[in-house]
Amino acid sequence: MRGCRPSRLPGDGPAALPLQPETATPAVHPCMGQPLITLHDKAFRPYLSASEIAQAIDQVAARLNADYAGRRPLFVVVLTGGFMFATDLLKRFTGDCEIVFIRVASYEGTGSTGKVQEIMGLREDISGRDIILVEDIVDTGTTLHHLLPTLEANNPASIEIAAMFYKPASLRYPLTLNYMALEIPNDFVVGYGLDYDGLGRNLPDVYVAA
Ligand code: 5GP
Ligand code: MG
Secondary structure (H helix, E strand, C coil): CECCCCCCCHHHCCCCECCCECCCCCCCCCCCCCCCEEECCEEEEEEECHHHHHHHHHHHHHHHHHHCCCCCCEEEEEECCCHHHHHHHHHHCCCCCEEEEEEEEEEECCCCCCEEEEEECCCCCCCCCEEEEEEEEECCCHHHHHHHHHHHCCCCCEEEEEEEEECHHHCCCCCCCCEEEEECCCCCEEECCECECCECCCCCCEEEEC
């Protein structure tokens, strides 16, 4: 079972914040005093509070503000899951910036290329731009592994990835992940933009399968 809060809080350092295992199985979350929730057929227990999430975003936003001062980045938000993180992150970005939203469709190619990603909604010319790709979660990294070359083919000046959650134990590709807000274990989480079969995206806290 997993802890109810990160073992390191944002003030502890600049890296993404790992969560550590916990031994007990609380029927009621000890940190927030909230009961289990049910989405479709599954029970979930509270895992991270909205205030813990907000603190982690403060840290990422502070680093982006420093690193992108005077650069006018283009935030490219990957829908659907990235919408809530993008909203909170962008409110904290103090410099000039632009925002676009994309969707990614994946399908198996018929040839030797394997999995192909199609980007929908990117009408802007990104050549010469500083791109910050905004994702809900980096899990295996498969999505980004296929998406990044497609973006790079359009000759941006730079591409960085900002994600609310990152599961280091799941990562299968060598990605440069400089702006991860929170590291989490390899568990299925819902809330804060993330869904279980369509439900749960609206929850301000994050829950894990009970
Ligand atoms: P990838 O494995 O390509 O890094 O992640 C692909 C997508 O899987 C993520 O963008 C997210 O939509 C979904 N995903 C990965 N882990 C989780 C999780 O713990 N919960 C939910 N709801 N979706 C996840
Ligand atoms: Mg995603």
